[in-house]
Amino acid sequence: MKNLSRKAEDYLEAILNVTLEKGYARTKDVARELDLSPSSVVEMFRKLDKMGLVEYRRYEGVVLAPAGREVAEVIKSRHDTLREFLRMINVPEKIADCDACSMEHELHPATIRQIRLLLKELQSDTRIAECIRRRTPAREV
Numbered sequence: 001m002k003n004l005s006r007k008a009e010d011y012l013e014a015i016l017n018v019t020l021e022k023g024y025a026r027t028k029d030v031a032r033e034l035d036l037s038p039s040s041v042v043e044m045f046r047k048l049d050k051m052g053l054v055e056y057r058r059y060e061g062v063v064l065a066p067a068g069r070e071v072a073e074v075i076k077s078r079h080d081t082l083r084e085f086l087r088m089i090n091v092p093e094k095i096a097d098c099d100a101c102s103m104e105h106e107l108h109p110a111t112i113r114q115i116r117l118l119l120k121e122l123q124s125d126t127r128i129a130e131c132i133r134r135r136t137p138a139r140e141v
Contacts, residue, residue: 006105009075010034011044012053015064016072026061078104081116088122090133 014033018025031041042056049056053068064072079100086096107115122129 004071008044008048008051008053009071009105010101011041011048012064012068012072013075013079015054015062016069016076019064024061025063030062075104078107078112081112081119082107085115085119088119088129088132 011030011034014030015025018029018033022029027038027041027045030045031038034041045054045056045062048054048062048068053065053071055063055065057063082100082103083096086099087093091099122132
């Protein structure tokens with residue numbers, strides 16, 4: 001799905017997150033996750049349904065179709081990797097989550113792979129990770 005908008009990717013990721021947490025995804029849950037109105041969410045659910053990425057059932061909610069789940073898992077993995085990397089270098093939690101959300105759509109897959117490799121190395125050598133944390137004080141901006 002190369003031509004999928006950032007907004008559509010965010011919805012798919014939110015649907016996955018809610019489904020992983022609750023076992024299902026209703027309109028109001030996804031609206032809360034994305035801080036949007038339920039009517040906006042229904043409109044996107046219909047679009048994603050037409051694209052074959054979700055199955056939208058009025059009054060019941062939404063279920064990821066296999067293609068939608070695949071996209072959502074990739075976006076979630078990218079987000080989690082970037083957030084974890086930013087937290088590793090002592091970026092405050094809220095900022096790390098917000099920045100990861102922006103970066104997950106823009107970075108090339110090869111860049112994400114390299115960040116993932118770097119994270120693994122940093123996690124396996126706690127001396128380096130601790131050194132980084134000591135030199136970069138966390139501050140909310």
